[in-house]
Amino acid sequence: xxxxxxxxxxxxxxxxxxxxxxxxxxxxxxxxxxxxxxxxxxxxxxxxxxxxxxxxxxxxxxxxxxxxxxxxxxxxxxxxxxxxxxxxxxxxxxxxxxxxxxxxxxxxxxxxxxxxxxxxxxxxxxxxxxxxxxxxxxxxxxxxxxxxxxxxxxxxxxxxxxxxxxxxxxxxxxxxxxxxxxxxxxxxxxxxxxxxxxxxxxxxxxxxxxxxxxxxxxxxxxxxxxxxxxxxxxxxxxxxxxxxxxxxxxxxxxxxxxxxxxxxxxxxxxxxxxxxxxxxxxxxxxxxxxxxxxxxxxxxxxxxx
Ligand SMILES: Nc1ncnc2c1ncn2[C@@H]1O[C@H](COP(=O)(O)OP(=O)(O)OP(=O)(O)O)[C@@H](O)[C@H]1O
Numbered sequence: 001x002x003x004x005x006x007x008x009x010x011x012x013x014x015x016x017x018x019x020x021x022x023x024x025x026x027x028x029x030x031x032x033x034x035x036x037x038x039x040x041x042x043x044x045x046x047x048x049x050x051x052x053x054x055x056x057x058x059x060x061x062x063x064x065x066x067x068x069x070x071x072x073x074x075x076x077x078x079x080x081x082x083x084x085x086x087x088x089x090x091x092x093x094x095x096x097x098x099x100x101x102x103x104x105x106x107x108x109x110x111x112x113x114x115x116x117x118x119x120x121x122x123x124x125x126x127x128x129x130x131x132x133x134x135x136x137x138x139x140x141x142x143x144x145x146x147x148x149x150x151x152x153x154x155x156x157x158x159x160x161x162x163x164x165x166x167x168x169x170x171x172x173x174x175x176x177x178x179x180x181x182x183x184x185x186x187x188x189x190x191x192x193x194x195x196x197x198x199x200x201x202x203x204x205x206x207x208x209x210x211x212x213x214x215x216x217x218x219x220x221x222x223x224x225x226x227x228x229x230x231x232x233x234x235x236x237x238x239x240x241x242x243x244x245x246x247x248x249x250x251x252x253x254x255x256x257x258x259x260x261x262x263x264x265x266x267x268x269x270x271x272x273x274x275x276x277x278x279x280x281x282x283x284x285x286x287x288x289x290x291x292x293x294x295x296x297x298x299x300x301x302x303x304x305x
Pocket of ligand 1: 038039
């Protein structure tokens, strides 16, 4: 478990993390979301004592990071995949880490196998692709078989097979009762991986809730209805006290009603339907809606002057 209490970090006149309090629990994958510059990396660095808070505390299984006897055995992290001594082989990099943290040598081969790097274990990390670097970073995080794992943008640079592997790995680590905390800007991937979400904007906590609840609260779900008798359909719906609005695609959009109920209503009035499809709100939509006010870096759409 990771507990943040009133955690703050100031850089000059900028409050990068602003009185953040939340608990990251074991047994589930917790996603950490926020627009660019929201303070995610700073928060993760403070969790690992790589940066000191201006105020507040972080507790890892009830202790401050510095009080952990063998930190790598308690918490493993992938923060910056490039933070590897490029001249060393993957094997040597992990062996050095193992030696300095009282981890048996046999574990090096195990984690290399787990991340699929055994065939290149003796090659210098300098020649690794971005995806191989990520895998090596993940191997390092898993080296001490820790109860808590933190991954900052772990799918960065991975191909679809690698992304699928990471997703499965995180879910299985959480399934073993570990605490898994992961940041990513890939919303579709996060939607498939995380059970719980912590969302920040400009350093402040915006949401701490389950994935399902987050989407239900912040994005609209509706049913699309299309018929060759669109006007009559609209009248029938209106007669039943149901509001339908024309959507961008020309179909009618109905919020707050069950698709089965709408289909039965149309059938009772012998109205042919060409489409009756529930539209599930996406995590991306919910995220954009919630964080709209705290996005700092806006690009202009279009290429015109
Ligand atoms: N060492 C530093 N010195 C000064 N300002 C910093 C430092 N590190 C981060 N910041 C600032 O703190 C704020 C939060 O940055 P941080 O990297 O934690 O955000 P983030 O949510 O991880 O962003 P991204 O999604 O772009 O990686 C930003 O405004 C950033 O410029």
